[in-house]
Amino acid sequence: xxxxxxxxxxxxxxxxLMGSAGEARPPQTRALWVDYDFKDIPEPKxxxxxxxxxxxxxxxxxxxxxxxxxxxxxxxxxxxxEQASNVNAWDEVPDSSWFTxxxxxxxxxxxxxxxxxxxxxxxxxxxxxxxxxxxxxxxxGLQITDRNGQAYLIKFDHRDYPELQSGAEVIxxxxxxxxxxxxxxxxxxxxxPDRLEIAAxxxxxxxxxxxPFTRQDLSLMLDSAARRPDGTYRVLASRILSGKxxxxxxxxxxxxxxxxxxxxxxxxxxxxxxxxxxxxxxHWDIKEDNTLDMYVEEGGRRFLRHYLLDFGCxxxxxxxxxxxxxxxxxxxxxxxxxxxxxxxxxxxxxxxxKTSVVDPSVGLFSADDFDPGxxxxxxxxxxxxxMTREDAFWAxxxxxxxxxxxxxxxxxxxxxxDPDAGNFIFLTLLRRQRMLAAYWLGRVxxxxxxAVEPRxxxxxxxxxxxxxxxxxxxxxxxxxxxxxxxxxxVNPESFVTTGASRVPLGTxxxxxxxxxxxxxxxxxxxxxxxxxxxxGGGNYRIERIERx
Amino acid sequence: MLRDWVWGFLAVLAAISFFPxxxxxxxxxxxxxxxxxxxxxxxxSAPRIxxxxxxxxxxxxNLHPAAWAGAAISPLLKLFEKVVPVDxxxxxxxxxxxxxxxxxxGVGGQGSxxxxxxxxxxxxxxxxxxxxxxxxxxxxTYKVYEAFGVRTGISLWRGPNSDGLSAIGLGAYASRPSDNxxxxxxxxxxxxxxxxxxxxxxxxxxxxxxxxxRWTVRLEEGYRSLGITKPRESPSIARIFPGQDIPGxxxxxxxLATTAYIGRNTRDRPVLPASGGLQRVAVSLNEGLAGGDxxxxxxxxxxxxxxxxxxxxxxxxxxxxxLESTQAKGGSVVPFYDLPTVGGYATLRGFDSRxxxxxxxxxxxxxxxxxxxxxxxxxxxxxxxQVAPQIGDFALKAFHAGYGARVIGRSQAAQAVSLDIAxxxxxxxxxxxxxxxxx
Numbered sequence: 001x002x003x004x005x006x007x008x009x010x011x012x013x014x015x016x017l018m019g020s021a022g023e024a025r026p027p028q029t030r031a032l033w034v035d036y037d038f039k040d041i042p043e044p045k046x047x048x049x050x051x052x053x054x055x056x057x058x059x060x061x062x063x064x065x066x067x068x069x070x071x072x073x074x075x076x077x078x079x080x081x082e083q084a085s086n087v088n089a090w091d092e093v094p095d096s097s098w099f100t101x102x103x104x105x106x107x108x109x110x111x112x113x114x115x116x117x118x119x120x121x122x123x124x125x126x127x128x129x130x131x132x133x134x135x136x137x138x139x140x141g142l143q144i145t146d147r148n149g150q151a152y153l154i155k156f157d158h159r160d161y162p163e164l165q166s167g168a169e170v171i172x173x174x175x176x177x178x179x180x181x182x183x184x185x186x187x188x189x190x191x192x193p194d195r196l197e198i199a200a201x202x203x204x205x206x207x208x209x210x211x212p213f214t215r216q217d218l219s220l221m222l223d224s225a226a227r228r229p230d231g232t233y234r235v236l237a238s239r240i241l242s243g244k245x246x247x248x249x250x251x252x253x254x255x256x257x258x259x260x261x262x263x264x265x266x267x268x269x270x271x272x273x274x275x276x277x278x279x280x281x282x283h284w285d286i287k288e289d290n291t292l293d294m295y296v297e298e299g300g301r302r303f304l305r306h307y308l309l310d311f312g313c314x315x316x317x318x319x320x321x322x323x324x325x326x327x328x329x330x331x332x333x334x335x336x337x338x339x340x341x342x343x344x345x346x347x348x349x350x351x352x353x354k355t356s357v358v359d360p361s362v363g364l365f366s367a368d369d370f371d372p373g374x375x376x377x378x379x380x381x382x383x384x385x386x387m388t389r390e391d392a393f394w395a396x397x398x399x400x401x402x403x404x405x406x407x408x409x410x411x412x413x414x415x416x417x418d419p420d421a422g423n424f425i426f427l428t429l430l431r432r433q434r435m436l437a438a439y440w441l442g443r444v445x446x447x448x449x450x451a452v453e454p455r456x457x458x459x460x461x462x463x464x465x466x467x468x469x470x471x472x473x474x475x476x477x478x479x480x481x482x483x484x485x486x487x488x489x490v491n492p493e494s495f496v497t498t499g500a501s502r503v504p505l506g507t508x509x510x511x512x513x514x515x516x517x518x519x520x521x522x523x524x525x526x527x528x529x530x531x532x533x534x535x536g537g538g539n540y541r542i543e544r545i546e547r548x
Numbered sequence: 549m550l551r552d553w554v555w556g557f558l559a560v561l562a563a564i565s566f567f568p569x570x571x572x573x574x575x576x577x578x579x580x581x582x583x584x585x586x587x588x589x590x591x592x593s594a595p596r597i598x599x600x601x602x603x604x605x606x607x608x609x610n611l612h613p614a615a616w617a618g619a620a621i622s623p624l625l626k627l628f629e630k631v632v633p634v635d636x637x638x639x640x641x642x643x644x645x646x647x648x649x650x651x652x653x654g655v656g657g658q659g660s661x662x663x664x665x666x667x668x669x670x671x672x673x674x675x676x677x678x679x680x681x682x683x684x685x686x687x688x689t690y691k692v693y694e695a696f697g698v699r700t701g702i703s704l705w706r707g708p709n710s711d712g713l714s715a716i717g718l719g720a721y722a723s724r725p726s727d728n729x730x731x732x733x734x735x736x737x738x739x740x741x742x743x744x745x746x747x748x749x750x751x752x753x754x755x756x757x758x759x760x761x762r763w764t765v766r767l768e769e770g771y772r773s774l775g776i777t778k779p780r781e782s783p784s785i786a787r788i789f790p791g792q793d794i795p796g797x798x799x800x801x802x803x804l805a806t807t808a809y810i811g812r813n814t815r816d817r818p819v820l821p822a823s824g825g826l827q828r829v830a831v832s833l834n835e836g837l838a839g840g841d842x843x844x845x846x847x848x849x850x851x852x853x854x855x856x857x858x859x860x861x862x863x864x865x866x867x868x869x870x871l872e873s874t875q876a877k878g879g880s881v882v883p884f885y886d887l888p889t890v891g892g893y894a895t896l897r898g899f900d901s902r903x904x905x906x907x908x909x910x911x912x913x914x915x916x917x918x919x920x921x922x923x924x925x926x927x928x929x930x931x932x933x934q935v936a937p938q939i940g941d942f943a944l945k946a947f948h949a950g951y952g953a954r955v956i957g958r959s960q961a962a963q964a965v966s967l968d969i970a971x972x973x974x975x976x977x978x979x980x981x982x983x984x985x986x987x
Binding site: 057340351 | 594858928
């Protein structure tokens with residue numbers, strides 16, 4: 001080796017050995033329900049987006065970096081992947097500028113679920129003005145100001161697929177909001193083109209081809225849109241977010257100009273677990289361009305709030321029915337491309353497989369071919385690749401928090417003109433929910449929702465076996481207590497097998513008592529450790545829950 | 549169908565007991581939803597879930613060669629973002645209104661080995677409100693091959709199904725600094741590579757009829773002035789073939805040509821067709837007006853057939869065959885530059901352009917093209933071609949063969965670029981770059 005090359009090689013090898021990730025996270029003991037990343041910060045610059053840059057990052061340099069991250073590979077092989085960083089003592093994600101615990105932990109009633117993120121009055125387009133035209137994305141759109149002066153981005157359904165995209169976007173918006181994510185207010189609204197005015201000076205086109213936007217342009221745009229019999233148009237109206245847009249957030253690393261951003265995004269559990277929720281609603285179009293950081297002012301402080309956007313490409317929709325490969329193949333799937341090349345095109349990728357559109361307003365949404373474990377978005381997404389079974393379990397609990405009535409209420413807000421379309425979406429969501437739960441619960445110790453139950457005969461810890469609930473059966477549990485006070489009538493440090501989802505701790509708990517519970521209903525999984533402390537006066541509280 | 553689905557699901561649902569919205573943790577002291585930005589607690593002193601940003605995180609990431617590659621290519625990608633927005637490759641949802649006039653821009657070449665360059669084409673489809681159209685294609689490659697033309701047309705009669713009769717006027721100027729000539733015959737040596745330069749000016753008038761949107765019939769009368777000058781690349785023909793009587797080698801000619809053409813086009817699209825075919829035949833009588841005793845017939849026939857192998861037309865088998873022959877009229881000759889040739893992208897990949905020249909030429913190509921990604925096709929091909937003094941002299945053993953593979957990038961907006969890599973006994977590897985390939 002030439003001498004001058006040695007430092008470079010050492011740096012490269014060092015980088016590979018250190019990896020892009022960091023050290024494994026120790027079990028979290030912080031009893032926090034709010035991660036206070038709302039500190040007042042100077043206004044950040046707009047982070048530039050861009051399809052090509054993101055594509056290169058996600059499909060090439062990012063994949064390369066991750067596939068050569070030796071510590072990550074070693075952890076993966078040894079079954080000790082790096083856990084999420086923002087997990088509290090109860091194995092939950094605290095509220096932050098990224099995520100707010102909603103339906104899964106703070107139950108929302110059906111009215112709240114149906115309202116979703118929407119606040120205030122719905123848009124009133126009885127008199128409206130077009131102020132901008134939208135060029136990007138798969139759907140033509142307009143920014144218009146309604147009678148009350150509120151700005152909305154409106155998107156039209158394709159004329160051959162009425163209600164497809166708008167329906168999907170409204171449903172997914174409400175599901176993701178209830179799950180805990182920041183999403184825009186999205187409404188189904190009716191627009192009468194005769195009542196639309198064009199703002200003075202509005203132009204269309206780019207560069208030298210810019211020219212005034214005219215009624216003819218509007219007519220051309222509406223030519224491809226789904227028109228109602230009365231000449232009006234059903235649209236998806238997305239209320240313009242408050243604050244200043246600062247560009248999309250990255251799915252890896254941290255934002256350099258955000259002093260609140262302490263956690264690499266690929267280590268955020270809410271972004272990792274989003275894979276499970278996205279698979280449920282087939283949100284294959286997750287990418288940086290469909291996220292947005294908004295510089296907001298709340299409570300007298302200015303900081304970045306992080307949004308997910310654009311859910312038109314969910315369920316079975318897009319501007320047209322989604323392609324069959326979405327959710328099953330990457331947009332640039334190097335493995336499948338290689339298979340195609342060497343088999344002279346005989347290998348049939350998911351993109352080539354035959355599917356049929358259920359209904360124009362439903363698109364291509366099905367549970368028949370849904371495989372929760374192999375579901376992938378169209379672009380490599382680092383947090384999804386780093387998702388651990390624990391992250392998936394967390395997300396599965398969120399998915400399972402939606403009852404039939406909840407989902408029915410949410411689907412109804414899509415206002416499908418054909419009730420069968422709504423029924424189909426509702427039932428497919430239910431089927432996918434069940435399939436998804438069966439898959440991910442089978443990979444962890446599926447007990448959760450621990451509670452301390454003081455009884456006359458002593459204190460007990462109760463829990464729910466989600467897998468047993470899912471299958472309508474029972475299971476057997478094996479537990480052992482540690483650090484319990486021997487004088488309280490409990491025999492610690494010896495294993496007990498029981499069929500009940502209840503662990504008696506005895507008549508008193510001195511200090512901290514931990515229970516290690518294993519489940520024998522499925523494949524061997526790690527025991528869950530639940531630690532309880534008496535805070536005095538019989539006030540028992542769960543101190544922490546460990547799944548590692 | 550939808551109703552069947554719904555009832556089927558309802559039956560499944562009835563058979564299972566499902567989750568109510570039930571399970572909530574009660575003992576973890578979950579606080580109520582924070583109002584505004586996490587309530588009234590001062591975040592400046594409030595705890596975080598982590599102690600701080602991970603140590604050396606950025607350093608570790610940035611030391612990786614992938615980060616360097618990303619940093620190096622980033623400016624290029626950003627520039628690309630501005631110049632060719634991603635929407636360019638998407639199928640436009642909104643049909644653009646047809647423009648009456650404007651300028652089309654593109655990139656292209658003028659045959660194998662000519663290089664690529666910009667193509668600019670001003671057009672007007674309704675000159676002075678008369679319904680007459682005009683196009684002025686201008687092409688210049690980086691190897692300074694020039695082609696400027698003008699095409700005017702006016703509809704004389706228009707029927708249903710795109711039928712019609714048009715009168716067409718054509719004018720063209722072309723300057724080709726260097727074309728190949730290896731001698732005449734099927735066994736010429738590649739070491740005898742010589743070059744010549746042509747400058748051509750032509751005008752023509754034609755009557756063109758379109759029938760049933762697929763058939764085209766044309767009768768054309770054209771005047772062409774062609775000059776032979778010193779090539780940009782040496783050696784010249786005179787140096788490689790001294791003393792040989794090669795018709796037209798030393799001077800150009802002025803020709804009058806009468807051409808009859810009939811063609812049938814059933815291809816599903818002009819760029820990378822997946823089905824249908826193209827059949828065309830042309831016969832022309834060429835009479836020299838000045839510069840030599842040139843008088844000859846030229847016959848051309850071509851067949852292209854695109855056979856989809858899969859129902860979704862992702863895999864396509866392509867067969868192309870072309871036959872061309874010239875026949876001198878009693879005692880006259882055919883200038884060498886008008887003799888049929890094979891070699892190059894269109895006829896015989898893996899060989900130089902115009903590699904073999906004679907009075908007759910035959911070329912047969914087999915391509916198998918298959919989609920490996922929505923935007924990329926892969927392909928394999930085999931080209932076979934030969935030349936001979938007469939059509940009856942063609943022999944199976946006389947075929948020259950070129951083989952290779954190709955990769956084609958395509959957009960949803962019907963634009964494509966292909967890169968073919970061909971191998972033959974003469975050239976180890978030859979690369980061909982083609983914009984909007986026709987096969």
